[in-house]
Amino acid sequence: MRLPPLFYDVLYQLNAAPWDKVVRPVLVELVESGRLTPQEYPSVIDLGCGSGAEVVYLATKGFTAVGVDFSSVGLRRSRQRARAAGVSDRCEFHWADLSTGTVPGPQSYDLVCDFGALDDLQGEQRQAMAGLIRRLVRPGGKVLLWCFQADKATLPRTARMMPMIAPGEEKELFGDLFDIEYLPTRPNTAMLLMTRRIP
DSSP: OOOOHHHHHHHHHTTOOGGGSSOOHHHHHHHHTTSSOTTTSOEEEEETOTTSHHHHHHHHTTOEEEEEESOHHHHHHHHHHHHHHTOTTTEEEEEOOGGGTOOSSOSOEEEEEEESSGGGOOHHHHHHHHHHHHHHEEEEEEEEEEEEBOOGGGSOGGGTTSOOBOTTHHHHHHTTTEEEEEEOOOTTEEEEEEEEOOO
16 A cells, blocks of 8 residues: 555655655666757656656756655755755756646656555556556656666565566556566566657
């Protein structure tokens, strides 16, 4: 079961969210290497942006970036981070519950990022968010998606209750519309760089 917004509010208030300490290294590598540039992928949305580290980083690199989250504390910190970095004019933040499959603002982006939101949902809610990702990415655009992924039968019993993407599920959710590249990551996780095919 997905944890409520209050749980995340408390983590962000205490600066205790372990995933929110630095910009994701894989994103930095893709941008610094020139694989993701603001010239080719100018508009970005981060689904489940937390306190906005990735959104602000992308804005400092010339992208126009939008962050959405259901934590009001995370969004407040995101806006503070953007002001401190001097990029408030290049990024914006909105409240959204991704389990509904809807977000405010523009409905087409060159790059969609998700660092751990999709795998936090299950059943119809996961399907709704996957549908949202599919709709938001323009043809030729990309999705950078990180998730927990494992065959639960191979995990210790205590880890089996954690929501995660089953092996092959990413192909069921996205394989008909996207070419999927698997980037290096640690065990029991997946880092996907997906390109939406041009009809």
